[in-house]
Amino acid sequence: MDRRELKRAVFEANLQLPRLGLVVHTWGNASQIDRGRGEVAIKPSGVAYEGMTAEDIVIVDLDGNIVEGKLNPSSDLATHIRLYRAFACAGGIVHTHSTYATAFAQALREIPCQGTTHADTFFGTIPLTRAMRPEEIFADYEANTGGVIIERFASIDPLHMPGVLVAGHGPFSWGKDAAAAVYASSVLEEVAKMAYLTQTLGGTSKISGELLGKHFFRKHGEGAYYGQ
Amino acid sequence: MDRRELKRAVFEANLQLPRLGLVVHTWGNASQIDRGRGEVAIKPSGVAYEGMTAEDIVIVDLDGNIVEGKLNPSSDLATHIRLYRAFACAGGIVHTHSTYATAFAQALREIPCQGTTHADTFFGTIPLTRAMRPEEIFADYEANTGGVIIERFASIDPLHMPGVLVAGHGPFSWGKDAAAAVYASSVLEEVAKMAYLTQTLGGTSKISGELLGKHFFRKHGEGAYYGQ
Amino acid sequence: MDRRELKRAVFEANLQLPRLGLVVHTWGNASQIDRGRGEVAIKPSGVAYEGMTAEDIVIVDLDGNIVEGKLNPSSDLATHIRLYRAFACAGGIVHTHSTYATAFAQALREIPCQGTTHADTFFGTIPLTRAMRPEEIFADYEANTGGVIIERFASIDPLHMPGVLVAGHGPFSWGKDAAAAVYASSVLEEVAKMAYLTQTLGGTSKISGELLGKHFFRKHGEGAYYGQ
């Protein structure tokens, strides 16, 4: 995949965010990494989805230096880079302020697995980071946002848990490429909405470990038999 | 109805699911049976609604063997077949993860009849299956999903109750053909949303048996006088 | 207004119901009366909005006899006629199963006036009928539905309160013509949604009588100064 194709993939992934109802205004961004070249393509900062072109996508190296592009990269770039460095399985990353997932992040609640919709994509409770400390906010805020995510994943495999809630902020998600990260972002929002409704109805049960495993591994790994 | 017409009917029914807001991504499937031939037409597994054609619909026999089609049938096929074998009134079946119905399934709550919108289509409480046991999940999971539905209907007439909530999973619905099953699926979601709102407002009353019967039989059976 | 114009007005009003999100499938109907001729035009029963033409609208007299049209009138016709006979101010009537208004009807809760959005159209608490008795359901059900509405309005002026919730069923609304009844129906749904949110947030206050009167009479009656 050359730079032009990489920018095209990131451009298309970003456009999916408002189409799927995950982003209003400019409140989201998708990126994708070329691990061979060590380069990341990402949405430019504060640019409206309408009118944006594939040429507006910015390419940076893993120190955040601009390699190609005339615009400033997303202000969340440093979070993306921290995650790419820590999570080998992440080929694409998405950040949104999607409504229900953000509500859980604001309520400081993780999302337990209460149904198979959740289990099909997230193998267990969707985790929440701790709140950030003042010194983490004052300096290198965006990189430190990545830091609290990585800290929370100390004993979680990001391949089996392609998303997280940042406390008081909102969701990040990832996948093998930008399109897969968008998909995870969309599932996270739908699962958060179902969890909201389930919990406000008084539902507190998690599904069994057997049902969780059955659904997750029906779609992932060597024994998967869903799809073509 | 020849195979071509059967596939067309199932294709159209599947397309209705995202249009009616009942399915996002590939999270649903509709099928229809030709009881004369003993053949079922069903959506292929994991194929996006956009770009799918009537030719992609798969025809199988009642043992699940592919009779016509190049793609794998829905991974939920075995559930559909179990239901067709048990419920003579079912000419079409639909499975979705529609949001409100799934929330009730996750909260492990049945949906009592609290209004005439419900009574027009479902003659009483919409039932919930029991949770599945580990051994039912490990082997023949999809067929056993049909099994717990059938078990729950031991004393319920599926002709008067064209839908069910599978615990921790989501809704299945049926009707005389695939289009009727889609309609039942849509009513189930709307009724679940109304029940959610009613119950979170504190409403606990069911409508009277007289009002339930009046509305259901205004639209069904010999004395029906709704419509043309 | 001749019969052709009357049918056209009723046809257009019916089409507004799904466009405004108040009706799915065939769950609603709008009518309008020509008091000079003593004739009512109403939607045909169970006919889909898509594909319906102005010629499908049915004209009946005030005994419910078909005067013009080839289709059966709405099964709710007798409710409309009872209301036209009792409420001189009603030139058009609408019935829907709109989601939030129906939830209040199912929860057996009236809608108190908690804000100016409500006060602009409904002068006080939106009333709820009593539940219907078995004998009222068994015979002349639709006419008796009108009966419990009229009973509830014994001391309410329908000119100042253009809508009602029928217990366990859903809303009816009215206005000077079918279009005005559609508008009242739309406001009722929006007001019900706001009341749902207000009450589930814990809000219990009604606005003052002064603010209620200010807003209602800013838009209605001799001192109105809203609009052109």
Place this chain on the structure above:
Amino acid sequence: MDRRELKRAVFEANLQLPRLGLVVHTWGNASQIDRGRGEVAIKPSGVAYEGMTAEDIVIVDLDGNIVEGKLNPSSDLATHIRLYRAFACAGGIVHTHSTYATAFAQALREIPCQGTTHADTFFGTIPLTRAMRPEEIFADYEANTGGVIIERFASIDPLHMPGVLVAGHGPFSWGKDAAAAVYASSVLEEVAKMAYLTQTLGGTSKISGELLGKHFFRKHGEGAYYGQ
């Protein structure tokens, strides 16, 4: 900017309100001031968004006298003028009855800052006015609506808090021009929806002052580094 351009800007801003889902029917209005000329352009009263043209926008002076235009200005004009006179930073003003913001106004609850979506635009708790007194309602109601807003901002800088909830009524917002006021109106609605969900999930935490300041000043003031 001449009068024609001013009317065009106000026309476009008004059209954004229904497109963003903030206004149904005619329940909202946007205005913009030309401080050099001392003139305000505002939506005409009760005119439908569909069919409205830029020529229908009314221009008034700061006493409310019509300077240009054939239609009556919005009935809320006096509120806008009071705010323009009091808030030097307001170049545009928007009023809506957007659903979630109105629910908070009806529930008489301010919106605390529970997340960064809020902090990006509103520097702290979104304030609620006191209820208006009978005498404030009977005479000069619309001007007095501006009065209770200004009273509530005695110790709040409107530049850092571009919106307010009027008790029992709904939101007003402002910005450097009409388009910016529309943006603030949209953020206020989305933030209110997130706050509703957060609070009904049981979330009571506010984000830290450090995180609030970081996000607000990342986008505003001299140290801003968001965008191009």
